[in-house]
Amino acid sequence: xxxxxxxxxxxxxxxxxxxxxxxxxxxxxxxxxxxxxxxxxxxxxxxxxxxxxxxxxxxxxxxxxxxxxxxxxxxxxxxxxxxxxxxxxxxxxxxxxxxxxxxxxxxxxxxxxxxxxxxxxxxxxxxxxxxxxxxxxxxxxxxxxxxxxxxxxxxxxxxxxxxxxxxxxxxxxxxxxxxxx
Numbered sequence: 777x778x779x780x781x782x783x784x785x786x787x788x789x790x791x792x793x794x795x796x797x798x799x800x801x802x803x804x805x806x807x808x809x810x811x812x813x814x815x816x817x818x819x820x821x822x823x824x825x826x827x828x829x830x831x832x833x834x835x836x837x838x839x840x841x842x843x844x845x846x847x848x849x850x851x852x853x854x855x856x857x858x859x860x861x862x863x864x865x866x867x868x869x870x871x872x873x874x875x876x877x878x879x880x881x882x883x884x885x886x887x888x889x890x891x892x893x894x895x896x897x898x899x900x901x902x903x904x905x906x907x908x909x910x911x912x913x914x915x916x917x918x919x920x921x922x923x924x925x926x927x928x929x930x931x932x933x934x935x936x937x938x939x940x941x942x943x944x945x946x947x948x949x950x951x952x953x954x955x956x957x
Contacts (some may be wrong), residue, residue: 819955827897835884848903
């Protein structure tokens with residue numbers, strides 16, 4: 777008789793265990809798909825142009841509001857290599873850039889600091905990276921203010937500061953932010 781009770785208890789236990797396992801294996805509804813992303817990057821492409829030594833001005837469709845919430849990078853192509861601006865190209869030419877953000881667009885100005893004559897560029901890319909967050913780094917900087925650095929989340933969820941992105945070559949920059957070359 778005890779043996780039959782043990783069989784019944786074992787059968788009931790097995791049935792309860794199966795029901796519990798089936799209840800645990802049920803999956804919830806599939807959530808909506810996420811958006812494809814590229815670290816909130818917008819790239820503006822420009823064709824060939826010559827820098828004759830005078831100031832070069834280009835306009836692109838980045839509003840003042842978006843400019844204020846982005847890090848902006850400029851690359852020019854010379855002799856099949858991409859160079860970041862501001863910077864030096866070869867041993868002769870040196871450039872700086874500055875911006876004038878307006879309500880619906882931004883003007884980019886490229887000034888030559890060193891070198892003479894005409895320098896042909898085969899292309900230019902302006903890349904605006906939307907900032908994920910801003911951090912204030914303590915310290916006494918100009919005018920006694922703290923230094924603020926901009927942070928962006930890259931293609932592999934790594935965080936990059938403005939200074940880190942500024943020293944990257946074009947290929948590494950694109951790879952880090954998930955930009956197709």
